[in-house]
Amino acid sequence: MLELSAVNSFYGKAHVLNDLSFTVARGQVVALLGRNGAGKTTTMKSIMQLVVPRSGKVTFQGHDITGSAPHKVAKLGLGYVPEERRIFTDLTVLENLEVGRQPPREGSYAWTTEMLFDLFPNLAERRGNRGKALSGGEQQMLTIARTLMGNPSFVLLDEPSEGIAPVIVEQMARVIIQLKQEGLTVLLSEQNLHFARAVADMAVIIEGGTQKFTGTLDELNAHPEIRDAYLSV
Amino acid sequence: MGLFIAQLLTGLANAGALFMVASGLSLIFGVTRIVNFAHGSFYMLGAYIGYTLMQVLPGAVGFWGAILLAGIAVGVIGMLVEILVLRPIYRAPELFQLVATFGVILVVQDLALMVWGPDDLLGPRAPGLRGVVRIMGEPIPKYDIALLVITPFVALALWYLITKTRVGILVRAATQDREMVGALGVNQAWLFTGVFALGCALAGLGGALQLPKGGADLLMDFNILTAVFVVVVIGGMGSLPGAYLAAVIISVLNVFGVTYLPQSTLVLMFVVMVLVLMVRPYGLFGREEVAGEHGQVGEPERPIKPAGLQVRLLVAAGVAALAALPLFGSNFTQVLATDILIFCLFAASLHFLLGLGGMVSFGHAAYFGGGAYVAALLVTHADTPMELAFLLAPIGAGMAAIIIGWICLRLTGVYFAMLTLAFAQLLWSLVFQWGEVTGGDDGLLSIWPAPWLSGTTAYYYFALVLSVGGILFLRHVAHSPFGYALRAARDSERQAEATGIDTRRVRMFAFAFAGMMAGLAGGLFVFSKGSIFPNELEITRSFDALIVVFLGGVKTLSGGIVGGAFFKGVEDMLTRYEYWRLAMGLLIIFVVIVAPDGIVGTLRKLAERAGLLRRAEDET
Numbered sequence: 001m002l003e004l005s006a007v008n009s010f011y012g013k014a015h016v017l018n019d020l021s022f023t024v025a026r027g028q029v030v031a032l033l034g035r036n037g038a039g040k041t042t043t044m045k046s047i048m049q050l051v052v053p054r055s056g057k058v059t060f061q062g063h064d065i066t067g068s069a070p071h072k073v074a075k076l077g078l079g080y081v082p083e084e085r086r087i088f089t090d091l092t093v094l095e096n097l098e099v100g101r102q103p104p105r106e107g108s109y110a111w112t113t114e115m116l117f118d119l120f121p122n123l124a125e126r127r128g129n130r131g132k133a134l135s136g137g138e139q140q141m142l143t144i145a146r147t148l149m150g151n152p153s154f155v156l157l158d159e160p161s162e163g164i165a166p167v168i169v170e171q172m173a174r175v176i177i178q179l180k181q182e183g184l185t186v187l188l189s190e191q192n193l194h195f196a197r198a199v200a201d202m203a204v205i206i207e208g209g210t211q212k213f214t215g216t217l218d219e220l221n222a223h224p225e226i227r228d229a230y231l232s233v
Numbered sequence: 234m235g236l237f238i239a240q241l242l243t244g245l246a247n248a249g250a251l252f253m254v255a256s257g258l259s260l261i262f263g264v265t266r267i268v269n270f271a272h273g274s275f276y277m278l279g280a281y282i283g284y285t286l287m288q289v290l291p292g293a294v295g296f297w298g299a300i301l302l303a304g305i306a307v308g309v310i311g312m313l314v315e316i317l318v319l320r321p322i323y324r325a326p327e328l329f330q331l332v333a334t335f336g337v338i339l340v341v342q343d344l345a346l347m348v349w350g351p352d353d354l355l356g357p358r359a360p361g362l363r364g365v366v367r368i369m370g371e372p373i374p375k376y377d378i379a380l381l382v383i384t385p386f387v388a389l390a391l392w393y394l395i396t397k398t399r400v401g402i403l404v405r406a407a408t409q410d411r412e413m414v415g416a417l418g419v420n421q422a423w424l425f426t427g428v429f430a431l432g433c434a435l436a437g438l439g440g441a442l443q444l445p446k447g448g449a450d451l452l453m454d455f456n457i458l459t460a461v462f463v464v465v466v467i468g469g470m471g472s473l474p475g476a477y478l479a480a481v482i483i484s485v486l487n488v489f490g491v492t493y494l495p496q497s498t499l500v501l502m503f504v505v506m507v508l509v510l511m512v513r514p515y516g517l518f519g520r521e522e523v524a525g526e527h528g529q530v531g532e533p534e535r536p537i538k539p540a541g542l543q544v545r546l547l548v549a550a551g552v553a554a555l556a557a558l559p560l561f562g563s564n565f566t567q568v569l570a571t572d573i574l575i576f577c578l579f580a581a582s583l584h585f586l587l588g589l590g591g592m593v594s595f596g597h598a599a600y601f602g603g604g605a606y607v608a609a610l611l612v613t614h615a616d617t618p619m620e621l622a623f624l625l626a627p628i629g630a631g632m633a634a635i636i637i638g639w640i641c642l643r644l645t646g647v648y649f650a651m652l653t654l655a656f657a658q659l660l661w662s663l664v665f666q667w668g669e670v671t672g673g674d675d676g677l678l679s680i681w682p683a684p685w686l687s688g689t690t691a692y693y694y695f696a697l698v699l700s701v702g703g704i705l706f707l708r709h710v711a712h713s714p715f716g717y718a719l720r721a722a723r724d725s726e727r728q729a730e731a732t733g734i735d736t737r738r739v740r741m742f743a744f745a746f747a748g749m750m751a752g753l754a755g756g757l758f759v760f761s762k763g764s765i766f767p768n769e770l771e772i773t774r775s776f777d778a779l780i781v782v783f784l785g786g787v788k789t790l791s792g793g794i795v796g797g798a799f800f801k802g803v804e805d806m807l808t809r810y811e812y813w814r815l816a817m818g819l820l821i822i823f824v825v826i827v828a829p830d831g832i833v834g835t836l837r838k839l840a841e842r843a844g845l846l847r848r849a850e851d852e853t
Contacts, residue, residue, distance in 0.1 A: 075418050146417065
């Protein structure tokens with residue numbers, strides 16, 4: 001469904017991603033793992049074309065999206081949930097969801113605000129509140145809900161568990177499993193295995209912008225030395 | 234009491250047009266981050282187009298229809314400007330777009346002159362609203378009452394659009410984080426175009442609405458621009474209720490000012506603005522601006538280095554050529570070269586502030602004109618010898634810069650820029666309205682240099698030594714430890730603070746130093762012309778310098794000088810033609826689109842591509 005082939009991305013002169021190549025198949029949850037600064041966010045942004053790769057190709061559902069405008073990428077059904085909870089703090093919860101709203105595509109889920117409030121009950125009580133009044137966990141839920149309003153068939157989740165209370169992390173894991181059962185494909189990034197273990201089928205590990213491991217979670221579990229070398233515990 | 238009420242109502246009626254224009258500017262800035270200098274031009278176009286339509290369309294329906302159509306027409310023109318001029322340069326460095334909008338001002342001025350001629354047009358009276366009504370015995374024009382009623386409806390409609398509709402939600406979201414809005418599937422390009430068109434339509438509507446009160450003339454673009462900037466800043470950037478309240482405050486104050494303090498009407502507005510910003514730095518309803526929160530990350534700065542041997546030789550050759558100029562150049566060439574040299578020093582001083590300090594001053598003319606006026610006043614009122622008066626010009630300008638900088642440096646970004654503009658305008662209005670001392674609009678005359686400098690060639694050498702000396706001194710400071718500290722404060726305030734740099738102090742010094750150098754240029758200027766007029770303090774003079782620095786290239790050391798020489802040279806060539814503004818404006822827009830890194834920056838990139846210069850990448 002999503003394929004990266006030999007993607008190289010730069011910030012100015014800094015070479016951040018080095019020949020990254022992996023695929024995510026429909027219905028999979030793939031974990032993109034690596035330490036702080038490994039290039040996870042840049043990978044996400046390079047898929048979304050918020051950072052345009054200098055060489056290599058990103059293909060989504062057969063379309064070459066390299067160099068497309070981010071809004072066109074989103075329109076194809078690729079949803080992006082950024083790290084650090086970039087919600088619109090001056091807008092209410094409902095207004096945040098409205099920004100994300102896109103008409104459903106053929107075969108995609110058709111989310112409504114009420115369905116999302118079922119999925120994230122905390123948000124339902126806060127629908128009229130401004131983004132800045134929400135707690136960190138609520139803001140994180142809102143970023144996910146906002147992206148789902150675009151009825152994506154594929155979601156990029158950048159470090160969804162970072163800086164969030166463990167209770168909420170558990171809730172988040174349940175949501176991701178539920179989304180997977182609904183047929184959504186997910187690429188999520190994490191610094192460690194705790195969260196990924198609960199939800200992911202496959203893992204890609206990067207370090208310094210270079211791919212170090214690609215395989216199933218079982219394979220990764222069989223090689224604890226890889227985990228120790230490239231991930232924080 | 235009756236008079237009081239009448240004046241209050243007049244003020245409120247005047248607030249209408251001001252609010253519409255200001256809310257348009259505020260909307261455009263909020264979403265696109267473009268400081269639209271051309272906003273006054275769209276207001277002017279609205280008035281002219283409305284005037285023409287009113288000649289054609291009959292009766293009351295025609296009158297109101299003309300106003301509405303004028304708004305729509307200006308909106309369409311704004312849309313074209315956005316697509317043709319601004320869209321290609323959204324990725325250019327921050328604030329670069331304002332250069333393009335300045336080009337638009339010039340183009341619109343000449344087009345209006347071509348189509349509607351140089352004479353002021355008297356606005357037609359509104360059918361059915363010609364007379365006055367008496368409120369507590371005082372006559373109030375019926376049209377004022379109509380404006381009083383219309384404005385709240387426009388404000389309400391706008392408020393509804395922004396708070397209740399999907400478009401409004403997207404606009405507010407984009408004001409906060411436009412990259413994220415794009416990543417959620419919204420086509421930003423059309424959102425920007427739509428908002429720009431809407432903002433321009435509001436300006437056009439305002440222009441057409443005030444026709445029966447003020448008519449249409451070729452000066453109304455700049456005349457409203459300052460008031461609009463003041464309103465937007467007092468109200469808070471991006472806030473509609475703020476813009477409304479501020480428009481009312483300013484308009485009412487103006488009406489009372491005319492009655493009770495006729496000598497200070499212009500000053501009053503800026504005094505209010507300064508007071509408001511001292512209490513509420515981000516305006517009445519504004520929100521703090523956080524740098525980089527809008528998802529704009531520019532290209533990393535390339536460090537500037539002291540000139541190499543080649544460049545030094547080139548500069549030495551250039552100076553030698555300039556020194557030899559009187560040997561073969563005519564008198565006229567020397568006068569022109571003096572002008573250019575002075576302007577280059579002025580531009581270089583702003584470049585120092587803007588490029589190295591990251592402080593965008595919209596009011597740098599205050600120190601240029603300020604220095605000139607210090608010298609001129611000393612000569613006129615105290616018979617000060619020229620040498621002493623000249624020496625005091627930069628010192629006076631520097632002192633003014635210290636005072637103004639002390640207040641302005643509490644703010645950053647656009648608010649800082651606006652406040653510097655306000656102070657420059659304050660100074661201008663002081664000089665303009667305090668006729669007994671400053672000569673007002675008639676200026677100060679007979680400010681001639683000392684006998685030993687009175688020859689054209691002698692003064693040329695004097696200007697050459699001081700301008701080149703000043704520019705070299707500015708460059709030298711850029712490479713001194715102070716220059717490093719200044720650049721550190723620009724690039725990362727927190728890290729600079731953490732390494733023990735008192736960033737506020739460093740900026741203060743830089744501001745004062747840049748003001749001093751501008752004052753030096755002003756001193757050179759006044760004695761070269763023998764006279765000084767308030768227009769040397771005007772907003773256009775500040776903009777000239779700003780345009781030059783951006784055109785030359787903010788991120789290169791020589792940007793100010795190259796831009797200054799280019800601008801003055803071209804201006805001298807073009808002003809001989811009738812429609813020189815049109816040509817100049819188109820040229821500026823052209824340069825902006827083909828050379829978004831400025832002239833020097835783009836030349837360097839071209840040279841790198843051609844292999845003439847080493848790439849910055851290879852050196853690290």
